[in-house]
Amino acid sequence: MNELIEAVPYLGKRNPRLTKWLIIILALVAPLIAAYFGRSWMRILDFALLYMMLALGLNLVVGFAGLLDLGYIAFYAVGAYTWAFLASPHFGVHMPFWIVLPLGAAFAALAGIILGFPVLRLRGDYLAIVTLGFGEIVRIFMNNLNHPVNITNGPQGINALDSLNLFGWNLSQSLTIGDFKIHYLYLYYYFFLLCVIGSIVFIKRLQISRVGRAWAAMRDDELAAKAIGINVRNMKLLAFSLGATFGGVAGGLFGSFQGFVSPESFSLMESIAVLTMVVFGGMGNIAGAIVGALALTALPEILRNIALPVQEALFGTVILDPEVLRMLLLSLAMILMMLLRPAGLVPAHARYSRPELLKGGA
Amino acid sequence: METLLQQIVNGLVVGSVYALVALGYTMVYGILGLINFAHGEVVMIGALTALQTLLILMGVAPDMAPLLKLAIAVLVAMPVCMILGFLMERLAYRRLRGAPRLAPLITAIGMSFLLQTLAMIIWGRNYHTFPQLISTAPMQPIPGVFVTPVQVAIVIVSALVMAGLILLVTKTRLGRAMRATAENHRVAALMGVDTNAIIALTFVIGAGLAAVAGVMFASNYGIAHYAMGFMPGLKAFTAAVLGGIGNLGGAMLGGIVLGLVEAVGAGYIETMTFGFLNSSYQDIFAFVILGIVLIFRPTGLLGERVSDRA
Amino acid sequence: MIKLLEARGVGKRFGGLTALSDVSLTINKGEVYGLIGPNGAGKTTFFNVLTGAYIPDDGEFVFNGTELPTGKPHLVVQQGIARTFQNIRLFGQLTALENVMAGHHIRTKAGLWGILMQSKHAIEEERLTTERAFELLKYVGIERFAHTICKSLSYGDQRRLEIARALASEPQLLALDEPAAGMNATETGQLKVLIEQIRHDGITVLLIEHDVKLVMGLCDRVAVLDFGKKIAEDVPAVVQKNEAVISAYLGGPKHAH
Structure with missing residues (x-):
């Protein structure tokens, strides 16, 4: 939270308390503002929250532990497909969320360990390319495992996934209290918001613990980290599996929210998009992941709404379609950030301890 | 038996193109320790530039000999790619020398996607037919095994280009400067080598090779599009690692071996897995090989020097 | 002997x-x-x-x-057995205090669950680690830089910090x-x-x-x-x-x- 407050320009330093309340209020009323501009903006906001979870998880792997993972979206896929297998008509299984979501997280963590073991000894750039390969392999399997036994339903994907049902309360049905009707997109928003807040709390606690310090040590100097007794192998596996867990949970939520999964949602471009969010906000700090995810989910949509009419007015036709705009924005963001502002948009110094524990501290 | 021979022929053809692309990866890696992710996209730009040139030529001079057209297309594509390679190095990678180790790599990934996007804007998303100017009429040197003239041309041209590169690197002053820079920048600079120029030149030469490779890919498959460079790029990188990264001979060997493994593997994967996996899993081979090589023999088949910059 | x-x-x-x-x-x-x-x-x-x-x-x-x-x-x-390096190897993005705390890693054992749930034991251990690290900074005489990113310390102080980090593993x-x-x-x-x-x-x-x-x-x-x-x-x-x-x-x- 403090990082986020410091990230707010001007006001963050002058009046942290006011800033804090502003952020909280903004988070609470955001869907109301979005609704003013239309339903599609509410969906975008919901997606932004999912991307935040992904960015937080990837930030843990890349930013804290220094392991450049280019196949991160595979864990999102594992979570989403777990939901699709266990809560949809595809196999006719309809398990409740409190079974499917943890299972998805567990499978993703397992996948993280499976990926982690062989790549433990690889250096940064080799690691990147092998994880990319891992992501592609997962996608190739999703695409082709409809034959000879139909498991994933191939490129068509799986339809009609169960929505989130919180102990009898179905989030995909609008809630009616008296005359007051709350649209289901609000319900998802607040539920996802809770998930994001939970993720932040957990990740912050990790960051300022012995585990977070061990990761940072390993990232800054692996040889020295070994020399002070850190079991680098275990710490890497832990980073991979925990990062994957967040991906898995986000994947499950994505499945329930979207109601549909297909390999297309888990392409390399998505891995790169999440990485860009982390890089854009600032590697290794939580606020950066949040800001990066929000900015890079919203910006392409804003551009879409501005650029398309402008193009039509100017050229009479659409030259840059939204998908192209998004890719252009992401790739430029990645290059320019590295060249001009490598510490990210929110270059807050991440703390790995809590000095307040010092009695009479310095 | 015919199947096996046929797959070996196909593997050799694809493998020699991989080898050409792998050389670009290996030279840059040898000198900068950077995986130039965007190298595969240079292949794509080469192919599409050549295609554009061919389309113009066909409009302007429809009667020109097909081989001449192709030669002109290559001669246009090469400098375009070389300029691209030069710009990438000059505008992005050079500023990042000495930056934290993830920064150049992330920039290279961004560069790769930027080039794809630009290609998408210029040439659209569609697959373009690449004119097949060298005959694709299959010949049968051995009954049941088909070889097309274009395939023969690919193998010959890439062998010639590679031989030229080897001569350049081993026999000329320039080559010696390149090897010195790869060995140690600072010492090379002290000995009077303009290392910045040498590094830029490495990118330019690699990009030139990639342009040739791009035309070959497009001629072989008869197709060109904005994303055609990515997978071959990854595979060529795998080939470079397989042969021993930083080692020119290794890149060539790795390219051929990878091409063979892929082709033969794709031919037999269905039998090997009892019909469970089929040839749509072909792309997996490269990644699995990459993983295995990096984990068990990171120096590759021929490589000696793997700088462990811990 | x-x-x-x-x-x-x-x-x-x-x-x-x-x-x-x-x-x-x-x-x-x-x-x-x-x-x-x-x-x-x-x-x-x-x-x-x-x-x-x-x-x-x-x-x-x-x-x-x-x-x-x-x-x-x-x-x-x-x-x-703890060691230091000929060419100083500190954890560049950590403060002096955090460097020393990292050195204490091997003597602590809070698990994932304890950390995520902020168990009493985990917090107490963290407090001891922090205090001990600060003591060690005092011991080598650089406690005034406890919250400074270690890279900005002078050469001699970095050497001292590295020794304090090594001592933290007891x-x-x-x-x-x-x-x-x-x-x-x-x-x-x-x-x-x-x-x-x-x-x-x-x-x-x-x-x-x-x-x-x-x-x-x-x-x-x-x-x-x-x-x-x-x-x-x-x-x-x-x-x-x-x-x-x-x-x-x-x-x-x-x-x-």
Whole structure:
């Protein structure tokens, strides 16, 4: 939270308390503002929250532990497909969320360990390319495992996934209290918001613990980290599996929210998009992941709404379609950030301890 | 038996193109320790530039000999790619020398996607037919095994280009400067080598090779599009690692071996897995090989020097 | 005298190059033991083999009566051996305090669950780690920089910080790799006081050093390595007069190139 407050320009330093309340209020009323501009903006906001979870998880792997993972979206896929297998008509299984979501997280963590073991000894750039390969392999399997036994339903994907049902309360049905009707997109928003807040709390606690310090040590100097007794192998596996867990949970939520999964949602471009969010906000700090995810989910949509009419007015036709705009924005963001502002948009110094524990501290 | 021979022929053809692309990866890696992710996209730009040139030529001079057209297309594509390679190095990678180790790599990934996007804007998303100017009429040197003239041309041209590169690197002053820079920048600079120029030149030469490779890919498959460079790029990188990264001979060997493994593997994967996996899993081979090589023999088949910059 | 560390016939080769050959030596509890020798004599290799960074080709180390694991640095630290590096290796993005706290990692055990749930035990352990780290910063005299990113500390202070980090793992043997390298006379003098204090507090010190004055003034015993072999071992005054040592340092006829 403090990082986020410091990230707010001007006001963050002058009046942290006011800033804090502003952020909280903004988070609470955001869907109301979005609704003013239309339903599609509410969906975008919901997606932004999912991307935040992904960015937080990837930030843990890349930013804290220094392991450049280019196949991160595979864990999102594992979570989403777990939901699709266990809560949809595809196999006719309809398990409740409190079974499917943890299972998805567990499978993703397992996948993280499976990926982690062989790549433990690889250096940064080799690691990147092998994880990319891992992501592609997962996608190739999703695409082709409809034959000879139909498991994933191939490129068509799986339809009609169960929505989130919180102990009898179905989030995909609008809630009616008296005359007051709350649209289901609000319900998802607040539920996802809770998930994001939970993720932040957990990740912050990790960051300022012995585990977070061990990761940072390993990232800054692996040889020295070994020399002070850190079991680098275990710490890497832990980073991979925990990062994957967040991906898995986000994947499950994505499945329930979207109601549909297909390999297309888990392409390399998505891995790169999440990485860009982390890089854009600032590697290794939580606020950066949040800001990066929000900015890079919203910006392409804003551009879409501005650029398309402008193009039509100017050229009479659409030259840059939204998908192209998004890719252009992401790739430029990645290059320019590295060249001009490598510490990210929110270059807050991440703390790995809590000095307040010092009695009479310095 | 015919199947096996046929797959070996196909593997050799694809493998020699991989080898050409792998050389670009290996030279840059040898000198900068950077995986130039965007190298595969240079292949794509080469192919599409050549295609554009061919389309113009066909409009302007429809009667020109097909081989001449192709030669002109290559001669246009090469400098375009070389300029691209030069710009990438000059505008992005050079500023990042000495930056934290993830920064150049992330920039290279961004560069790769930027080039794809630009290609998408210029040439659209569609697959373009690449004119097949060298005959694709299959010949049968051995009954049941088909070889097309274009395939023969690919193998010959890439062998010639590679031989030229080897001569350049081993026999000329320039080559010696390149090897010195790869060995140690600072010492090379002290000995009077303009290392910045040498590094830029490495990118330019690699990009030139990639342009040739791009035309070959497009001629072989008869197709060109904005994303055609990515997978071959990854595979060529795998080939470079397989042969021993930083080692020119290794890149060539790795390219051929990878091409063979892929082709033969794709031919037999269905039998090997009892019909469970089929040839749509072909792309997996490269990644699995990459993983295995990096984990068990990171120096590759021929490589000696793997700088462990811990 | 109680033996703390014993090296028995340790050898290490890199390809055709023999970096260490049949090195045996014994370090007693409570002493400052110097390891000197010309450049490339194998001193740092000895460190790396001892602390598990390299696996020795021959021989073994016995520490406190048990054989040390090879090639597992974290287990060596667990046993009670900590080291510093010739070229300072700190964790660049951490503060001085956090560097030292990271050094305490091996002596803490809060699990994932405790950390995520902020169990009483985890918080208490974290508090102790923080306090202990601050004490160590005081001990080496740089507590005023506790919350400074370590990269912005002066060279001499970075050396001290690295020693504090090593001490945080609660070692019985502290191995210092050329701690005075790059220091001026004042800083070296302060370093000497610090090492004497460390010995006084019961920690055995193994010291690789080029600064002959420092070694001779500080060490109880000294071993000399040359071309990977031990050519002398004795109290400083005797070693100083040893002919083999003098010729190794001055490049006597035996080693003329």
